[in-house]
Amino acid sequence: MEKFFLAVALGICFLVLLVLYRVVFGPGVFNRVAAISAVGTKTLIILLIVGFLYRRVDMFVDISIVYALLNFIGCIAVAKYLEMEQ
Amino acid sequence: MIHRGEDVIIRTIARMLIPFIQLYALYVIMHGHYSPGGGFQGGVILGASLVLLLLTYGYHDARSRISEKIMIIFSSLGVLIYAGIGFLCLLLLGNFLDYSMLSRILHVDAAHARSLGILGVEIGVGFAVMAVMVSIFLDISTGGVLPGDEEEKEKQVPVSEV
Amino acid sequence: MEVTLLVQAADESFAILEKARVRAVDLMNTAAKLTSETRWMEEKKVRAIFRGAQETRAGLQNFAVTFVILFLFWALLSGKYDAFHLSLGVICCGIVAYLGHDLLFYNVRAGDMRVIAGRFLIYIPWLFYQIVLSNFHVARLVLSPKLPIDPKLMRYKTKLESDTSMVTLANSITLTPGTITIAIENGEFVVHALSRKVADDLNAGDMEDRIAHIFMEADHIYIQDVLDVARIFAALR
Numbered sequence: 001m002e003k004f005f006l007a008v009a010l011g012i013c014f015l016v017l018l019v020l021y022r023v024v025f026g027p028g029v030f031n032r033v034a035a036i037s038a039v040g041t042k043t044l045i046i047l048l049i050v051g052f053l054y055r056r057v058d059m060f061v062d063i064s065i066v067y068a069l070l071n072f073i074g075c076i077a078v079a080k081y082l083e084m085e086q
Numbered sequence: 087m088i089h090r091g092e093d094v095i096i097r098t099i100a101r102m103l104i105p106f107i108q109l110y111a112l113y114v115i116m117h118g119h120y121s122p123g124g125g126f127q128g129g130v131i132l133g134a135s136l137v138l139l140l141l142t143y144g145y146h147d148a149r150s151r152i153s154e155k156i157m158i159i160f161s162s163l164g165v166l167i168y169a170g171i172g173f174l175c176l177l178l179l180g181n182f183l184d185y186s187m188l189s190r191i192l193h194v195d196a197a198h199a200r201s202l203g204i205l206g207v208e209i210g211v212g213f214a215v216m217a218v219m220v221s222i223f224l225d226i227s228t229g230g231v232l233p234g235d236e237e238e239k240e241k242q243v244p245v246s247e248v
Numbered sequence: 249m250e251v252t253l254l255v256q257a258a259d260e261s262f263a264i265l266e267k268a269r270v271r272a273v274d275l276m277n278t279a280a281k282l283t284s285e286t287r288w289m290e291e292k293k294v295r296a297i298f299r300g301a302q303e304t305r306a307g308l309q310n311f312a313v314t315f316v317i318l319f320l321f322w323a324l325l326s327g328k329y330d331a332f333h334l335s336l337g338v339i340c341c342g343i344v345a346y347l348g349h350d351l352l353f354y355n356v357r358a359g360d361m362r363v364i365a366g367r368f369l370i371y372i373p374w375l376f377y378q379i380v381l382s383n384f385h386v387a388r389l390v391l392s393p394k395l396p397i398d399p400k401l402m403r404y405k406t407k408l409e410s411d412t413s414m415v416t417l418a419n420s421i422t423l424t425p426g427t428i429t430i431a432i433e434n435g436e437f438v439v440h441a442l443s444r445k446v447a448d449d450l451n452a453g454d455m456e457d458r459i460a461h462i463f464m465e466a467d468h469i470y471i472q473d474v475l476d477v478a479r480i481f482a483a484l485r
Contacts, residue, residue, distance in 0.1 A: 106321060
């Protein structure tokens with residue numbers, strides 16, 4: 001079971017690398033913001049799988065919830081700033 | 087950046103989420119000895135929820151909850167709780183922040199007294215961190231002059247030169 | 249003599265026109281006062297959200313329901329059910345519910361919360377079923393080699409009235425794959441749809457009817473419909 005989850009985690013890491021292309025080369029800042037938000041979503045899943053691999057899922061669930069909240073608030077803050085700039 | 091947003095969706099979702107975010111922050115503070123968390127982390131999440139309130143509703147509408155005066159009171163209150171518990175242990179003939187001396191007034195054994203003492207200082211730290219987070223956000227986003235202060239500045243009579 | 253009669257008639261018509269003009273100016277002033285009053289009332293309602301319990305009715309019921317929901321959330325998060333942690337939970341939930349009791353349920357009539365909650369729980373399995381159907385449809389579109397998509401931006405007016413129901417509809421539209429709500433401007437939805445079939449589903453308004461049924465909104469007759477019918481009737485006579 002652990003090998004399966006390890007393979008899933010590596011697969012999601014590869015998907016994060018694909019999204020990083022948009023972060024680096026995205027023409028304009030809106031593409032970069034949306035890509036960073038998507039990277040945050042995948043980071044949550046990787047955190048949970050790492051928690052399962054270390055056999056202490058309850059600890060990592062707390063950290064995942066906090067990261068999801070901060071991702072949401074950060075996305076709204078950046079969007080508000082960009083709207084104000086125009 | 088702290089003007090009222092016009093989008094209905096973000097306003098409604100933010101106002102529904104904020105009590106849950108605050109409750110989660112208090113959970114993180116209270117369970118610091120058992121799961122990752124503690125005073126500083128809970129204070130940051132609490133500050134983040136108030137920043138969300140400011141971002142979506144604007145300073146003018148949120149002023150009754152998050153004015154500068156309330157934030158100054160909370161930061162001082164947090165430091166007072168921390169230093170107060172320390173001095174209480176000093177008054178009970180122990181060292182500074184020697185929580186086992188609290189077992190004299192609380193009538194529990196020394197281990198429980200230490201646990202309760204740590205919980206008390208974590209609550210103090212949480213208050214202080216929340217207040218400082220919101221103050222820093224208000225200072226950076228408005229450049230030091232809050233939207234309500236301009237009228238007060240005009241009312242001040244300048245000192246005349248002799 | 250006809251000239252004087254003509255001059256008198258002209259004078260009287262000018263007097264009537266002048267009176268009509270004065271009345272029109274009065275009506276315009278009342279209308280302006282009413283719109284500024286409605287704007288002031290809306291601002292007052294918004295300020296009432298942030299000024300605590302005194303200005304909204306059923307404040308105590310809001311506080312109780314918020315407290316119960318938050319305490320269930322606390323019991324879910326904290327795995328320890330001994331007296332010390334539960335009493336800490338009661339104190340924390342009490343503080344948060346007191347400070348934010350008018351944030352969670354804004355302007356809900358007092359008896360309706362149970363009915364709305366029940367209908368909402370029945371709506372959720374139907375939403376899951378729609379999400380599964382849309383998933384299959386979008387997967388078939390995306391995986392076929394010639395990519396038969398037809399993306400377009402649609403605007404349409406809704407019959408929903410309150411904030412909560414509009415946000416529920418926007419979230420349901422975004423959750424089903426193939427459509428994304430972009431904004432809500434003045435009661436008009438701006439939706440981006442991926443293909444013709446998905447756009448037709450949206451125009452049929454099935455989701456909107458169900459959400460209006462949940463929040464008990466579209467149950468009454470609209471005044472504008474009655475006025476339209478009356479005008480058509482008068483024109484036909």
